[in-house]
Amino acid sequence: MERRPTLHDVAGEAGVSAKTVSRVLNGDGPVAAATRERVLAAVGRLGFRPNLMARSIRTGGPDSTVGLVLPDLGNPFFGALAGGAEGALRGRGLTVLLGCSGGDAAREAEVVGAFLARRTSALLVVPSGGGGETAAAARAAGVPLVYLDRPGPGADCVVSSNRAGAREGVAHLLGAGHRRVGFLGDLPASLYTRRERLAGWREALAAAGLPAPAELVAGARTVAEAERAALALLALPEPPTALFASNVIAATGALLALGRSGRRDVALLSFDDLPLAEVLDPPLSAVAQAPALLGATAARLALARLDGDGTPPRTETVPTRLVLRTRTGEARPPYCE
Amino acid sequence: MERRPTLHDVAGEAGVSAKTVSRVLNGDGPVAAATRERVLAAVGRLGFRPNLMARSIRTGGPDSTVGLVLPDLGNPFFGALAGGAEGALRGRGLTVLLGCSGGDAAREAEVVGAFLARRTSALLVVPSGGGGETAAAARAAGVPLVYLDRPGPGADCVVSSNRAGAREGVAHLLGAGHRRVGFLGDLPASLYTRRERLAGWREALAAAGLPAPAELVAGARTVAEAERAALALLALPEPPTALFASNVIAATGALLALGRSGRRDVALLSFDDLPLAEVLDPPLSAVAQAPALLGATAARLALARLDGDGTPPRTETVPTRLVLRTRTGEARPPYCE
């Protein structure tokens, strides 16, 4: 296996100097048409590909990569988010470095360190710890940082409209006449998104002049827990007539609970859409997020910083969308409406 | 914002030569304990992080990155695959470069080119075109290439047991007494995975001494098409009593068709598991793939090549798992005793 050809090899092959080859490749200084031809021919003949790392070193600036740190690629939400970011960045000639933190602050710091060592031009991070360490590292390196999905200290941030979306979803249930709407989600609501969705539930009830009793709030971390929690809610002396599931896990558990107990009289609405929502019987309405747009927005924000935007850190909110599904040509009462 | 500190800055701060700092950092030559202390202190004080690109350039070898090319991160399957690969690679100190081809051969070539220009140490690619261009580029660069999910020319490959899995799934339906099992999938079966699953369907029928008539094979590319196609199958003079959906889209369409027409007498089994499968009524059994394991396996294969494995290209098959779900919701994976 041969050594890969360098600029000098091309220069030799074309009978010019290295700098001239560089000029041709970068459209830099003026080059005679004939020379350019010869250089390009040599490049083709040798199959030369410039070494981007060497270029980066010499230019001194940041490398044409952007680091993306996610908690977990097994979650479709983060996958879609990565896709959105990648698309926006590739369009600008940037390559994505991908890292998983597993939701662990130490691993996040590790990954961020590795990215910074590659002189990434920006960092997009779904923060796992307090975020302070990542922010400090990014600042020290002079690299723009954008938090994704959850806010963090001292940097730009792109989030879904968790609170407003939840509020809208619950308001829809209230508009359908429900007066007791249970909240099912991951508790304690220490994570930003959970906290916001819970707040949205509270706000919707308050706006309707209704109380938000603690007994209507149930925590669950797994599908099985959520199923049990939903059943417990429905077994209350004054049970809810509708459930708001604040995430996919909770929604799945609630669906199981309703399905297995044959309760078709209880309405259900979930935050974060499910792929099979319209296939369910009855179909499931949801507050849908736009993860790809979230990723793309974060990328745009980072690019703006790279382009010199020096304004104070700001938070951009990507709107959620209430997706109401009904069963067409069916007599059975849908969960929602 | 200051220039980031370099090896020389550290050397100056510690009162030693650059090479000594390098030795300390790489555990290279012998260094006096006292000197090491001083150097490490200086590193800490300055917040020095070695420039990985500069190191890579000097060492001449490949960079500590691995390029991963996927068709589409919006698809949870590929997200999980990426997660598996990332985990296996980070464990070995490698960083993942992520690129999306969008299923387009030209974009794949573009992304591969960008990765190779960064001197990636290996390439993991879900091939979109014939794959020839990618293989040629990788070979020319002397970079190990592993195809993911679909085979390609002249390189290692990691795939799911598409054919055997489909065969097993259909055999299960046959074992339940069905004699006419419809095939619902993306046609024409030009893509490897589709072809294999169709072949598995045929093989299962053949093994049971049954015909595989063309009328039982229906193609569909979207959920709506799949729904129509499923209904068409069920409207045949001699309709199938069971359907085998060869992918998630087809399964979704079939579920819609069965649900809306109220047909609870038709069995359904899908290739590729659905997150809500157990919530459905009746629960849906499926041939589950292991995308994360697919990614991790590809990573291991690439690492083996980097470690000098020079054997001829080989194909590794990651087994699928038949997940049978019943009314009680207890999943009974037959392989897990």
Added chain:
DNA sequence: ATGAAAGCGCTAACAT
């Protein structure tokens, strides 16, 4: 045990 010099592949700053 440490350092000086050279050079990886490339481009910025001056030549010419």
Added chain:
DNA sequence: ATGTTAGCGCTTTCAT
């Protein structure tokens, strides 16, 4: 319009 020199941040000689 092209070439020369120097040097990016690091590691490899080869000294000492």
